[in-house]
Amino acid sequence: MKSVLIVDDDSSVRDGLRKHVDWKKLRLQICDTAQDGKEALEKISTHRPDIVITDIYMPEMDGLELIQEISKQHPNVNAVIHSGYNHFENARKAIQYGVKHFFLKPSPVTEIEAVMQEVLQELEAKEKQEAILTSFEKQLPHYQLFEKDQLLRDLLLRHYKEEELPTERLEFFSIHPSNAVIVSVFQLNRPPYLTKRHEKDWQLLKFSVENIVHETIEKALEDKEIALHVIDISDGQYVIALFGDRETNQLEETHLKLAQRILDNLLYYLKVSLMVGVSSPKESLVHIGEAYQECLFALEIAEYGEWNEIYRFKDIQMETKEQSTDPFDVLKVMNEAINSKNYEKLLAIWDDFKKNHFINSTPLPFYVIQTICIHLLSALFIEDEFASSMNIEEDDRSNLLKKVYDFRNSKELLNWMSDELERKVTKITDRGDKRKTNKLTESVKEYVENYYDEDITLAEIADSLYVNKNYLSQLFKRVTGESFVNYLNNYRITKAKKLLKEKKYMVYEVSEMVGYQNPTYFSQVFKAITGSSPSEYF
Incomplete structure (x- = not known):
């Protein structure tokens, strides 16, 4: 509720305003009264009223002096003049100090209440505006950040002159x-x-x-x-x-x-x-x-x-610049790998060829890529082992070769060709050399068993076994039924459960002991596999 200070040298006026105006209905309350401007300033400092109703002619300090001091010392206080003198000069000075509302003595209660209602509405509107402004100023850094983000995003995605x-x-x-x-x-x-x-x-x-x-x-x-x-x-x-x-x-x-x-x-x-x-x-x-x-x-x-x-x-x-190799020399090497049935080497050469194509500042023309793919597929078809393992009919071979011409850019064609090579090589090795694939899978498991507590990757395991990483990944998943990452996580969590049951170690210690340097990540993986957090399991 807003507060009001009444200032008048006539006590009957002060009492009359206090008693006859329905301040409660106006949602206002009288905090105090004063008999002159000097006393009013002291009480303003004490009570901090929202509105001051003041007479003009008073001893010690008159109303205009009071209003002038209020505008300097308490700019948020609203002054209302209540005077028996309707002098233009007084009104002009009051307006100069920011006064908007006047009523003359004697005024009916309804007029006083109407003026006070107007003052209150202006106060509330001002507070609402200030609240909006304050909120905007708080949000401004976020708006500016968003605007800056949008501007830079536009610069990144568009090519400006x-x-x-x-x-x-x-x-x-x-x-x-x-x-x-x-x-x-x-x-x-x-x-x-x-x-x-x-x-x-x-x-x-x-x-x-x-x-x-x-x-x-x-x-x-x-x-x-x-x-x-x-x-x-x-x-x-x-x-x-x-x-x-x-x-x-x-x-x-x-x-x-x-x-x-x-x-x-x-x-x-x-x-x-x-x-x-x-x-x-x-x-x-x-x-x-x-x-x-x-x-x-x-x-x-x-x-x-x-x-x-x-x-x-x-x-x-x-x-x-260092890797600009004649593509048909590469094709010759790939043919040699096919003839010698060294399919792991074939995949490795293909991966290098594909990578070099993308990083080359002057990549091969699309028709050259198509020609290489056709020759490579044809060489694979010729191989008896490949043909018998795949059971590819003549029409199927023809459709596969025609598909090379369905693509419209090198990236799509090269990615498709990578998938085709890996799928076909995997089927060949599955048919012709199960013992070798099982041995590779067991080697991966053995590596995990020996180094699960370290930061290991399938790439480093593939390097240690001298095989292509993508080939080893597909092989491992086909033989074991799960990806290498899932196998490694399951193995580590199995070890972690045993350590937790011993009740000798803290969760973060167990995390490091099974190869997770970040306890938070360890907890996430543990819960995903076991359904409970390490602390709950503990």
């Missing part, structure tokens, strides 16, 4: 078109246990990733000459754009150190799998879209490499 850049919007966010820029893309691998049914857990994991990214950036970047922005551009993919006036090589060095620190922190705290593509530095903002495409290109090549690594577009370009 220099004269088309939204300069004013960029300047508003302290980003200058002349700034040098370098971009990296962090591609998060969604863990297999976080299926669509566990979407909430996946979103929580992404939230944790964002927090770690931002915390790492805040701690690492103290240089005020560098601006940085993080964009959640798609599900599990984050773009980090670094802007600066400094030399591009210094900007690149700063960016790479930061990317490595973010990667290290994510691996340490969350035990996630991800890969990072980093562009070459660009001399101005107009090339940010090109930088983003370089990151995506690097990540596309990274599909054939290891997770948890940083892939620089610059390095990939250098590899291209």
Whole structure:
């Protein structure tokens, strides 16, 4: 309820206003009265009223002086003049000090109540506006962040000419078109246990990733000459754009150190799998879209490499120059692998060929890719072992060869060909060499048994066995009925359950003992497999 202070040198006026006006109905209350301006100022400081009703002519300090002091000392207090003198000069001065409401002595109670109701409505409207403004000011940083995010997203996905850049919007966010820029893309691998049914857990994991990214950036970047922005551009993919006036090589060095620190922190705290593509530095903002495409290109090549690594577009370009091999020489080597029935070598050569095609700045023409695929399939058909194992009729062979011409780009054709080769080679080896495949599977299991407490991957096991990683992955799943990752997790959790039953170790100790450096990740996998958390099991 709003409060009112009545100021008048006539006690009968003060008492009359207090008694005859229905203040409760007006949702107002009298906090006190004063007989002159000097006393009123003291009581305003004590009671902090919302409204002051004052006479003009009073001893010590008159009403106009009081209103002037109120406007200086208590600008949020609303003054209302209640006077028996209708002088224009008094009204002019009062308006100058912010007074909007007057009523003359004597005034009927209804008129006084009407004026006070109007004052109250203005007060409430002002408070509502201030509340809206306060709320807006609180939300403004979020709105600005969203607007900046949308602006940079637009710059990344569109190719602007220099004269088309939204300069004013960029300047508003302290980003200058002349700034040098370098971009990296962090591609998060969604863990297999976080299926669509566990979407909430996946979103929580992404939230944790964002927090770690931002915390790492805040701690690492103290240089005020560098601006940085993080964009959640798609599900599990984050773009980090670094802007600066400094030399591009210094900007690149700063960016790479930061990317490595973010990667290290994510691996340490969350035990996630991800890969990072980093562009070459660009001399101005107009090339940010090109930088983003370089990151995506690097990540596309990274599909054939290891997770948890940083892939620089610059390095990939250098590899291209070193790996420019005549494609028909490669086809000759693949034919030799087929003739010698060395299908593991065939898959390895094909993977290298496919990777080199994508990283080459001048990739092979599409018709050359088609020709190589036709020759490779034909060579496989000729092999008696292949034909008999597949039981492929002439029409089926013809349809398979025709399918090569159904594709419209190299990427789709090469990916399809990879699947075909792996599927057919797997069937050949399944028919002709079961003992060998079983031996490979047992070797993988033995490796897990010996090194489950370390950070092992199928790639390193494949290297130790001198076989293709993709081939070993499919073989293991076909023989055991489960993927390598699931097998490794199940093996580790089995060991963990035994350790927990001993009641000698804390959960985090058991986590490290079975190969999980992150206890949180260990708990997630444990619950996904057993249905209960380690502490509940314990």
